[in-house]
Amino acid sequence: MVMKTCTIRLKLPEDSKNAILVKNLYLSCDPYMRSRMRKSEENYVEPFTPGSPITGGGVARVLDSGHPNFKKGDLVWGRTGWEEYSVITKPESVFKIQNTDVPLSYYTGILGMPGMTAYVGFYEICSPKQGDYVFISAASGAVGQLVGQFAKLLGCYVVGSAGTKEKVDLLKNKFGFDEAFNYKEEKDLEAALKRYFPSGIDIYFENVGGKMLDAVLVNMRLNGRIAVCGMISQYNLEQPEGVHNLFCLITKRVHMEGFLVFDYYHLYPKFLEMILPRIKEGKITYVEDVVEGLESAPAALIGLFSGRNVGKQVVVVARE
Amino acid sequence: MVMKTCTIRLKLPEDSKNAILVKNLYLSCDPYMRSRMRKSEENYVEPFTPGSPITGGGVARVLDSGHPNFKKGDLVWGRTGWEEYSVITKPESVFKIQNTDVPLSYYTGILGMPGMTAYVGFYEICSPKQGDYVFISAASGAVGQLVGQFAKLLGCYVVGSAGTKEKVDLLKNKFGFDEAFNYKEEKDLEAALKRYFPSGIDIYFENVGGKMLDAVLVNMRLNGRIAVCGMISQYNLEQPEGVHNLFCLITKRVHMEGFLVFDYYHLYPKFLEMILPRIKEGKITYVEDVVEGLESAPAALIGLFSGRNVGKQVVVVARE
Incomplete structure (x- = not known):
């Protein structure tokens, strides 16, 4: 450039x-x-x-x-x-x-494309309900931080992953996630997820792909949902990494769906109606x-x- | 044994x-x-x-x-x-x-577990409609041969893959598939699928996994559906092969869903009502x-x- x-x-x-x-x-x-x-x-x-x-x-x-x-x-x-x-x-x-x-x-961000992405990805693709166990990767990013807050507002248990201590602190202290961890400090991502989700993940909001997706798949719960929003860990690779645990889609009856926000802009007025008052009341924050x-x-x-x-x-x- | x-x-x-x-x-x-x-x-x-x-x-x-x-x-x-x-x-x-x-x-087979698997996998998971482009792997097997016939009855374009010339002939001449190919004779599965689906695949009924799934992913059509029924090519491997093209789930907005027939046996009477007359009238055949x-x-x-x-x-x- x-x-x-x-x-x-x-x-x-x-x-x-x-x-x-x-x-x-x-x-x-x-x-x-x-x-x-x-x-x-x-x-x-x-x-x-x-x-x-x-x-x-x-x-x-x-x-x-x-x-x-x-x-x-x-x-x-x-x-x-x-x-x-x-x-x-x-x-x-x-x-x-x-x-x-x-x-x-x-x-x-929150009122533009990333905000709409979080909104449609969570509400339209994940079929979320109160009490669901929700995991979000790249969770402090433009989209992730909102998905987590939407999930908390609905009464879900929410865990996020990020790549620095500062971001992990943000997730727990600013965005109100129940738990968060630094994926760079985890030698075994499968074990890390097992620790935070002993009975499994209902909803995975996928932002990173690769090894994280593989670790999530074995930790999914019966009838789980995976909204595939992005795979940022893969974009600079010559060839994307292989994902090995897709058989779990069968054993756990998982619904995995990719989406693009461009298909959903007709919902933008509805989205604004929801989010603007929550921003003003301080119920949703944005970094x-x-x-x-x-x-x-x-x-x-x-x-x-x-x-x-x-x-x-x-x-x-x-x-x- | x-x-x-x-x-x-x-x-x-x-x-x-x-x-x-x-x-x-x-x-x-x-x-x-x-x-x-x-x-x-x-x-x-x-x-x-x-x-x-x-x-x-x-x-x-x-x-x-x-x-x-x-x-x-x-x-x-x-x-x-x-x-x-x-x-x-x-x-x-x-x-x-x-x-x-x-x-x-x-x-x-047709009136037991595999028949029900084909029935619920196709009708409950794939959201099929007339004119859809349907691809089935392991297509002459217990499940695949039925999925193809269900799809033909609905007015879909149906292509199957199998591993011998005999099976390919069965698909085309006995089960009425529009096209079929021997995957063992194709050096480039992506190109083979492109040949049979120049404008892409609406529905993939997944029975094999691995390389075939990778080749299908890049050939999926917008808003395509993948019913993950089995991954037989992977069952004898120490570690499953990596699947590299999952990013296509996003670009093509694909819905991919694993299922188990055991969850659907309440539909068995409805299934019998559909299939028995069709067997007797010769509209559905079984090998x-x-x-x-x-x-x-x-x-x-x-x-x-x-x-x-x-x-x-x-x-x-x-x-x-």
Whole structure:
């Protein structure tokens, strides 16, 4: 990734009907962006175009609009460019921000794509019920921290794994998880899970894949559910690790399901209705890892894959 | 496995209340029996007791009964011993045979556990609909041949894999599959599946696991379903093979679910109502691989794991 500087005119060209020109305020670093760095049939989002600014989630202010639904001054969140100013040619794909009495950066996280991911992954895929034993990997991340809090609100027993002591402390003391552990300090992940779930796991919210998934499979409970949200431990490998314990899907009658948040955005208004009051009442909290300046963005994105970030990774481009 | 001969009295002991004494007619060789030959937490059926006759599915005639629901002369199917005569101490677990105008051996297969497995696996787990692209591995086996016929009756496009030319011919010419291939002759299973499913697989009925599952995963279609019924290619391995392509569960939003037929026996009457007329009308056919005599049983069971059998493996103990 390289930074480039050039001069632009802060005005939409005459012929750019339906486009909007925005000033980018916050950018989101998300694990799925890694897959856009390779050409593959497996891509569910198109690959980045070499030589062009990369794109990703962000929060932006509309400076000029050729689209009837947007006017100068509007705030939006959705796909924008990693640059100070962007022209969004299909603004139908971004959301207008209506609620501004919360931190605007939240629309890259709890109120944006990761928040919706946690919401649909937990409520739509996991069939959760009170008393369920819930395990979440990468649990202090943008999605995990919310899944755990949703599960606690429902009355589940919740355990999370993370990669540093600081994150483990966050899980237990800030997000209210019942237990948490540092997977890097566990020689035997199967035994670690057995320790926290002596009678097994009802729900596994899968964010990491590989060895952790193998360890979870043998610890699943009868009729367990696995929501496959991501497999971040695998994204930088030449070949994904092999998972050996899938036979447990049969013996435990496990339902395992992959999902993509893009299929569920029709639920966004319902999601906001649920989450906004809970944020305001302090019943749900959110931790962000904020770096300043577009020049900090490449390292912040790369840091996701070694777990450098603590909480949702946000880049501030401008505070207006 | 060894054969032993001893003399018994063909009468229930006085104190064996609720038990029945049966003469075994047909025994069933089933892949799940392999797992009963090792001690493991993963067993969903208890392991065999070394030194005692092994047990499994079978068809038997009641010779003596201490149970009010059974009388001398009744025919039953269910768990019995690999011996000429057995005492079944909990006959609540066996089914009384009401329909005898079909081959009795069918109650080890199409009308017994494998038939129910195909039925619940396909209709309860796969959410099938007309026009779906369906792939079945080990497709000429006791379960696979039925899943394919159910799928054809519903109007699906059906392809099966098997391990010999003879079985491939059966799939195409006897069971009415649209296509079939010999997986042993394919160097690249991914490419083979791509050839038969250029636009992908909606439903995979998983009987083999390992490399085949990996090849299927990359060929799944959006919102595909995988019913995990068995993984016979893995049962004789020290450690199961690794499956590398699980990330496809996310990109294709795949629902993968393991199941055990034991959870669904309440549907047996409904199943009989569906299948009996179709057998009689010739709309569903069933191929058995029949060996004669209890002494042939060990080799028949072991043969399952190298694909020696063509169709459902049955052992005739006595034709009465």
